[in-house]
Amino acid sequence: xxxxxxxxxxxxxxxxxxxxxxxxxxxxxxxxxxxxxxxxxxxxxxxxxxxxxxxxxxxxxxxxxxxxxxxxxxxxxxxxxxxxxxxxxxxxxxxxxxxxxxxxxxxxxxxxxxxxxxxxxxxxxxxxxxxxxxxxxxxxxxxxxxxxxxxxxxxxxxxxxxxxxxxxxxxxxxxxxxxxxxxxxxxxxxxxxxxxxxxxxxxxxxxxxxxxxxxxxxxxxxxxxxxxxxxxxxxxxxxxxxxxxxxxxxxxxxxxxxxxxxxxxxxxxxxxxxxx
Numbered sequence: 001x002x003x004x005x006x007x008x009x010x011x012x013x014x015x016x017x018x019x020x021x022x023x024x025x026x027x028x029x030x031x032x033x034x035x036x037x038x039x040x041x042x043x044x045x046x047x048x049x050x051x052x053x054x055x056x057x058x059x060x061x062x063x064x065x066x067x068x069x070x071x072x073x074x075x076x077x078x079x080x081x082x083x084x085x086x087x088x089x090x091x092x093x094x095x096x097x098x099x100x101x102x103x104x105x106x107x108x109x110x111x112x113x114x115x116x117x118x119x120x121x122x123x124x125x126x127x128x129x130x131x132x133x134x135x136x137x138x139x140x141x142x143x144x145x146x147x148x149x150x151x152x153x154x155x156x157x158x159x160x161x162x163x164x165x166x167x168x169x170x171x172x173x174x175x176x177x178x179x180x181x182x183x184x185x186x187x188x189x190x191x192x193x194x195x196x197x198x199x200x201x202x203x204x205x206x207x208x209x210x211x212x213x214x215x216x217x218x219x220x221x222x223x224x225x226x227x228x229x230x231x232x233x234x235x236x237x238x239x240x241x242x243x244x245x246x247x248x249x250x251x252x253x254x255x256x257x258x259x260x261x262x263x264x265x266x267x268x269x270x271x272x273x274x275x276x
Contacts, residue, residue: 004052004054004057005052006049006050006051006052007049007057007060007061008049009045009046009049009060009063009066010063010064010065010066011065011066013042013045013046013049014042016041016042016045016066016068017041017042017068017070017220018040018041018042018043019039019040019041019070019219019220020037020038020039020040020041020070020071020072020073020074020076020077020219020220021037021038021041021068021069021070021071021076021077021080021220022035022036022037022041022068022069022071022077022080022081022084023035023036023037023038023041023044023045023066023067023068024066024067024068024084024090025048025059025060025063025065025066025090025092026063026064026065026066026067027062027063027064027091028062028064031062031091032088032090032091033059033062033063033090033091033092034059034090034091034092034093035081035084035085035088035090035093036048036081037077037078037080037081038077039073039074039077041068041070045066048060055092059092070220070222071217071220071222071224072217072218072219072220072222072223072224073217073218073219073220073224075215075217075224075226075261075262075265075270076217076224076226076236078258078261079226079233079236079258079261080236082255082257082258082261083233083258086255101121101138101139101140102121102122102136102137102138102254102256103119103120103121103136103137103138103139103140103142103143104119104120104121104122104133104134104135104136104137104143104204105117105118105119105120105133105134105135105143105146105147105199106118106119106120106132106133106134107132107134107195107196107199112188113188113192114160114181114188114191114192115191115192115195115196116160116161116162117134117147117161117162117195117199118162119140119143119144119147120133122254132203132204132205132206133203133204134199134202134203134204135199135202135204136204136256136259138256146202147161147163148163150198150199151163151172152177153198154194154195154197154198155177155178155179155194156178156181156191156194156195156198157170157172157173157178157179157180157181157182157186157191158170158171158172158178159182160181160182160191161195168182168183169182169183170182170183173185179191179194204231207229207230207231209274210274210276211229211274211275211276212227212228212229212234212241212246212274212275212276213227213228213229213272213273213274214226214227214228214241214272214273214274214275215228215262215265215266215270215271215272216270216271216272216273217270217271218271222238223238223239224236224237224238225237225238225239225240225241226262227241227245227246227248228262229252230254231254231259231262232252232253232254232255232258233252233255233258233262234246234248234252235248241275243275246275
């Protein structure tokens with residue numbers, strides 16, 4: 001059986017930078033084939049041409065030109081890649097979309113005192129995380145499946161959690177999967193406590209900053225200032241922001257992928273400050 005050989009790049013890879021950023025593979029007639037990111041652009045591009053899988057070789061054979069945009073660090077590369085893929089939809093990237101039906105869960109208290117999950121669709125333009133929400137999901141179905149999983153794995157009552165109708169002991173209690181909050185075998189306080197414990201690890205905190213969060217990245221002889229508000233990435237600037245920069249042009253939407261990136265880097269201790 002013959003083994004595929006690496007493909008020769010269309011130009012010397014030594015001309016590519018060794019720092020972080022994104023790169024773009026272009027085909028004939030300015031067709032955008034692929035956008036990728038790396039903390040070492042040259043090394044990552046080389047790995048594409050050394051990849052002998054059919055898909056990688058097909059993409060590399062079609063590549064006529066490669067360009068790049070450098071960033072100060074990894075977060076800048078991740079945010080820029082995410083933004084460009086969704087805006088430009090390159091042929092060989094897995095499709096990434098802006099999800100306009102994002103769902104989350106809130107907790108409300110019923111007339112008996114039980115905390116009850118209620119599905120909520122935040123406004124993607126101004127999500128206004130002013131209360132505690134639990135999980136962010138790409139569709140109502142995905143949100144429902146998550147709640148069903150939480151209820152099952154934590155032996156919560158599906159009736160109290162809104163997954164089942166009726167009176168008396170729920171079906172899960174009869175199967176030994178519910179501890180009996182639906183029939184006074186478990187107290188309201190105990191069920192509420194277990195529900196909160198089940199959801200806490202998925203909690204999205206209400207936006208905790210009084211103003212615009214600025215994450216500062218420095219490296220590769222560059223500086224990037226990422227402006228964030230209500231967990232939305234407003235823009236990235238190569239200089240410290242002024243008050244005028246706090247009002248971005250165009251529509252700004254909450255994006256699940258960039259939210260997760262931002263949270264990850266903040267939890268890692270990324271340098272940041274707040275502008276009011």
